Amino acid sequence: xxxxxxxxxxxxxxxxxxxxxxxxxxxxxxxxxxxxxxxxxxxxxxxxxxxxxxxxxxxxxxxxxxxxxxxxxxxxxxxxxxxxxxxxxxxxxxxxxxxxxxxxxxxxxxxxxxxxxxxxxxxxxxxxxxxxxxxxxxxxxxxxxxxxxxxxxxxxxxxxxxxxxxxxxxxxxxxxxxxxxxxxxxxxxxxxxxxxxxxxxxxxxxxxxxxxxxxxxxxxxxxxxxxxxxxxxxxxxxxxxxxxxxxxxxxxxxxxxxxxxxxxxxxxxxxxxxxxxxxxxxxxxxxxxxxxxxxxxxxxxxxxxxxxxxxxxxxxxxxxxxxxxxxxxxxxxxxxxx
Numbered sequence: 520x521x522x523x524x525x526x527x528x529x530x531x532x533x534x535x536x537x538x539x540x541x542x543x544x545x546x547x548x549x550x551x552x553x554x555x556x557x558x559x560x561x562x563x564x565x566x567x568x569x570x571x572x573x574x575x576x577x578x579x580x581x582x583x584x585x586x587x588x589x590x591x592x593x594x595x596x597x598x599x600x601x602x603x604x605x606x607x608x609x610x611x612x613x614x615x616x617x618x619x620x621x622x623x624x625x626x627x628x629x630x631x632x633x634x635x636x637x638x639x640x641x642x643x644x645x646x647x648x649x650x651x652x653x654x655x656x657x658x659x660x661x662x663x664x665x666x667x668x669x670x671x672x673x674x675x676x677x678x679x680x681x682x683x684x685x686x687x688x689x690x691x692x693x694x695x696x697x698x699x700x701x702x703x704x705x706x707x708x709x710x711x712x713x714x715x716x717x718x719x720x721x722x723x724x725x726x727x728x729x730x731x732x733x734x735x736x737x738x739x740x741x742x743x744x745x746x747x748x749x750x751x752x753x754x755x756x757x758x759x760x761x762x763x764x765x766x767x768x769x770x771x772x773x774x775x776x777x778x779x780x781x782x783x784x785x786x787x788x789x790x791x792x793x794x795x796x797x798x799x800x801x802x803x804x805x806x807x808x809x810x811x812x813x814x815x816x817x818x819x820x821x822x823x824x825x826x827x828x829x830x831x832x833x834x835x836x837x838x839x840x841x842x843x844x845x846x847x848x849x850x851x852x853x854x855x856x857x
Contacts, residue, residue, distance in 0.1 A: 525761040533557065534676040534687050541678045541685030545761035547671040547772060549689060553624050553722050559683045560724040563588040566857075567622040569632055569643055570719040571652055573663060573698055574737075575710040576847050577601040579809075579826070580661060580700065582654055584620070584632055584641055585721075587857050590818065591616035593634045593641050595654050597702060600807040600826035607702060609656050611639050626689045626720040650694070650718070661700040665716040668693040668744050671772045675763040677754035679725050686723035686754060692746040692767055693737045694718065713738075713847075715746075728856050729753065732780040734792055734803070736829060736848025743769035745846065749778045749792055749799075766799065766833055773836055775799055780850060786823045790850050792831070801831025801843075803850050813857075822853040 526544030528534065528551035534542055539559030544551070558565055568585025583594040591613030597606045611634065613620070623630040623645070633642040642653040652663040669692070677686040694716030700707045715737035731753035737746040747766045756777075764775035775794050782790040790803040805825035813820040830844040 527761070528674065528676070535685065539683045541676055541683075541687075543678050543758055543760035544676055545763065546674045547765070547774070549627050549672055549674055551674050551676060551687065553687050555618065555624055555722075558724060562617050564724045565618070565722075566724070567620075567722045568720075569622070570721075571643070571650075571663075571665070572717040572719075573696055573709065573714065574600075574717075574847070575714040578707065578709055580654075580663075580698070582641060582643075582652055582661075584622075584634055584643060586613065586616045586620055586622070587818065588617050589615055591620055591634075593639060595639070595641070595656065595659060596809075597659060597700075598807075598809060600809065603807045605809075607659055609639055609659070611637050622722075624722075626691075626718070650716075659700070659702050661698065663699075663716070664697040665694040665718070667691065668695045668715070669746075669767050669770075669772075671765075671767065673748050673763050673765045675761065677723075678758040679755050681726075684723075684725050686721065686725055688719070688721045688723070688763070690720070690735070690748050690763070691716075691718040692735065692748055693744050725754075730852070730854045732850070732852050734780060734790075734848065734850035736846055738846035738848065740768065740841070740843050740846065745769075745843065747799075747848075749775075749780065751778050751780055764794070764799075768833075768835065768841065771835060773798075773833065780852075782825075782850075782852065786825055786852075790825065792850065797834065799831070799833045801829050803827055803829050803848070819856040820853065821855075822851055824849050824851040 528546040534551045535557040573580045581596040593611040595609040640655040644651045650665040654661040672691045674689040696716045734749040764778045766773040792801045805827040807826040809824040826849045
């Protein structure tokens, strides 16, 4: 079978045509221009979010600012995945924000994204190579600094069946993290040797009903930074030109093609992640199911985000086989109507 051609976005290349048609492709350096003025869809269909996750081998803090046009959502979630203990959730719903939330059109430009209402203050500041996050409520206060641990990221523009539907997304693994967090008056210490940040930056217009499988890991292996971003099940794979599947190992970026992520009806049973070509295979043995369910207006979403240790192997770009075991990450299955 002839390999399917892939498209690499170049600097200053738009991911939407002037008529709003997505240009499928990917990049490893953040290339790909998202211009909201080129979106051709009803005002209530645009979805935009900035999501950050800070984890070590025990604790996880998640911060989100985003909207689905007819409803904005700001979220703070704090939990101990190793102890299977939910500690805190705070949600703020913003009715009918449409494009008024000031979401940046690029994940790397200097920007300040801020929401302050109902006793909650969230601020995401990007300046050059550093991201500073602030979260404050009556019970939780966090100050976070994130700096890239590796050079490459993964950016993807995914098409759907209809010509003006698309998903433009950039994920940054292995963000070196400094975090100060106080919850209910008590400092909570993340392990500085095992703490990494993850950024998930998404913009798009896609079908009301959809699902995805996604897995991410940021850790160390053999004294090197090690992580991956893997996904499947979202968009029109026949129209796609490139995938979001990538491994980071030391100073090497290993690009993968298609990936399958499978699980049993019991989400706590082992998950399997397989590239199908021998270049990557892993199992996740979950120790925590962070299930979120959202029912709001037209929104009806459920996501099982499974945390636990991964074991498996991958091939480097020169074909060398690398084994790994015990690194903590997650895989999730989301079924959404929004």
